[in-house]
Each structure stands twice: as structure tokens, then as C-alpha cells.
Amino acid sequence: MANDVSHAPVAPGALAASGRRVFEIEARGLDAVAARIDGAFSAACELILAARGRVVCTGMGKSGHIARKIAATLASTGTPAFYVHPGEAGHGDLGMITDADIVLALSYSGESEEVLTLLPVLKRQGNLLIAMTGRAHSTLAGEADVHLDVSVPAEACPLDLAPTSSTTASLAMGDALAVALLEARGFTADDFARSHPAGSLGRRLLLHISDVMHAGAEVPKVRETARLSEALVEMSRKRLGMTAVVDADDRLLGLFTDGDLRRTLDDDRADLRNTLISEVMTQSPKTIASDRLAVEAAQLMEAHKINALLVVDAERRVVGALNIHDLLRARVV
Known part of the structure; x- marks a missing residue:
């Protein structure tokens, strides 16, 4: 047990002056x-x-x-x-x-x-x-x-x-x-990241889109001829808050998200059963390539105030999808 040491009161200003010294x-x-x-x-x-x-x-x-x-x-x-x-x-x-x-x-x-x-x-x-x-x-x-x-x-x-x-x-x-x-x-920064793979910088510099995206059967996709109700079923199954709209060759035509759904429901004329997804989708949505860094997806989402991205190849075919929760789980953001 340490000995008690008594001392005279010290003015806070004197302590700060000592620190500055x-x-x-x-x-x-x-x-x-x-x-x-x-x-x-x-x-x-x-x-x-x-x-x-x-x-x-x-x-x-x-x-x-x-x-x-x-x-x-x-x-x-x-x-x-x-x-x-x-x-x-x-x-x-x-x-x-x-x-x-x-x-x-x-x-x-x-x-x-x-x-x-x-x-x-x-x-x-x-x-x-x-x-x-x-x-x-x-x-x-x-x-x-x-x-x-x-x-x-x-x-x-x-x-x-x-x-x-x-x-x-x-x-x-x-x-x-x-x-x-x-x-x-x-x-380089990449060299530094390779020796710090568990750190936040390592994750930001080494983790690619392909490491965090959903691929294959996990990617929500519907054809442009699908009805809105079919798109909602696909979104519910894949649970990413969105679905890609593609042609017969899987090339991207548009995107439909939870936000688009809210805007559609605000329209009194909306008919969930008969409206075609191509009528209410967002055309030319933001996308990213699978070989880009995951941190770039986070920056893209932040810049455009969006929560999800589709991943496409050089031919605009949809190969993956990710949302902000995927980046949070990967501790990129």
C-alpha cells in the first residue's frame, strides 16, 4: 500500500504552466x-x-x-x-x-x-x-x-x-x-497495409469489393418484364434492400431500392400487381467494379447518399451486390 503524501493545494494555473514548460x-x-x-x-x-x-x-x-x-x-x-x-x-x-x-x-x-x-x-x-x-x-x-x-x-x-x-x-x-x-x-501505403492486415488501414487498403460483395444466387435480380410485386418478392428473399433489373444477358438496365418503393407507394396511382418494374426503377444507377477497393464503395455511397451498390463487369453484367451493412461488418466504415 502506497504511503499517503500530503501536499499544499496547487493552483490549476500552476499545473498548466508546469505542463507547458x-x-x-x-x-x-x-x-x-x-x-x-x-x-x-x-x-x-x-x-x-x-x-x-x-x-x-x-x-x-x-x-x-x-x-x-x-x-x-x-x-x-x-x-x-x-x-x-x-x-x-x-x-x-x-x-x-x-x-x-x-x-x-x-x-x-x-x-x-x-x-x-x-x-x-x-x-x-x-x-x-x-x-x-x-x-x-x-x-x-x-x-x-x-x-x-x-x-x-x-x-x-x-x-x-x-x-x-x-x-x-x-x-x-x-x-x-x-x-x-x-x-x-x-x-508505400500498400506495403504498410500488408504488415498491418488487422488494422483499420490494412482493411481499407487491402479489402476489395470482391471480398465483401454478395455474388451468385445471393444477388437480387429480376428481368425488365417483371412486375413490381415480383421485384418485391426478390428483394424480400435476398434481403439487401434492392434488386437489379437486367436483360436476358444479365446486363444492367436499372435498380429498384427500398427508397424507390417508398416513392412509388406515395403515388396514389401505384398498382403493385400490374406495374412493371421497368416503369419505376432507377435508370443508370451508380455501380462499381469487383476489383476496386471496398473503401471506394464506402466513399461512393457517402458522396451520393445511397446505401447500396451493384457490382458490374466490363460488359455491364451484374456480378454482385453490396450495401452499407456489408461494409460495416467488414469494418471498412
């Missing part, structure tokens, strides 16, 4: 590090681009947390990477690192004992080392093939104890590496 101090730190993006940064990128293996990120404490995040960012943007805890590495996890891998080691002091302990083994194995430290004359910086200087003028912590500005700077340097490598590799 952190942003100001950390922003100055980022500016200082950005000014040092130079040949060493380019050299680090070139080593990684030329590597046959992966980027192995490592670090202790807060630096370890940042190293883990950098590894995740690199991996998701086209640079294979993973994190190794330096303490565990000394007890067997070094076996995860091959001689083709590059090691990215983080230690703001450059003197983290757990990280330094790994260096002789890594050097003997032939691994190239990129160090990210706040001290250019530290042991880790001196042993590195490339040193990235992330030193900051001051920590945001008023006690100058908790890593704050320094971890922000290291994280930003990792992001800078990832983005520079991404651009150098020509990494």
Missing part, C-alpha cells in the same frame, strides 16, 4: 538534436540499407522502452527489426542475433553496463554497431561504427533525474531513421 524544454531539446542530423545520420541509414540482416535494437531502462518502440516502428515501415533486452542477451538471447544483423544500441550515458557487456561478443561476431547516446565521448559512442548524438540541453524533470527530454529526443531520432529508410526503400 515541459513542452518548451523538450521542444528546445528536439531542435538541438535536429540541428545535428548530418553525415553520421546518413551513414547510419546507409549501413542499414546495405545490411543483409535485421536491425537489433537494445537498451536498458527507459532507453530500453524507446529501443523497443523504435524496433516496432522500423519493422512496420519496411526495415526488419526486433528488440533484445541486454540483460537477457547475456543469458542466451544473443543467439537471436546473427552476423548479418546490425545492432542499434541506446544508452543516454553511453555507459550502461548491460549494453557494454555485449560489445565484445558482437564485435567478435562481426556485427556493425550504431550507438545512440547523449555523450559523444562515452564508451558506447567510442565503440560504435556510427554514433548518433541525441544530447539535449536539459531534462524537463526539474530534478534533472527522470529521463524526459532525452528519451523524447531518442524516440524522435528513431522515427527519423524509420522515415528516411522508408523513403529510401520506396515503401
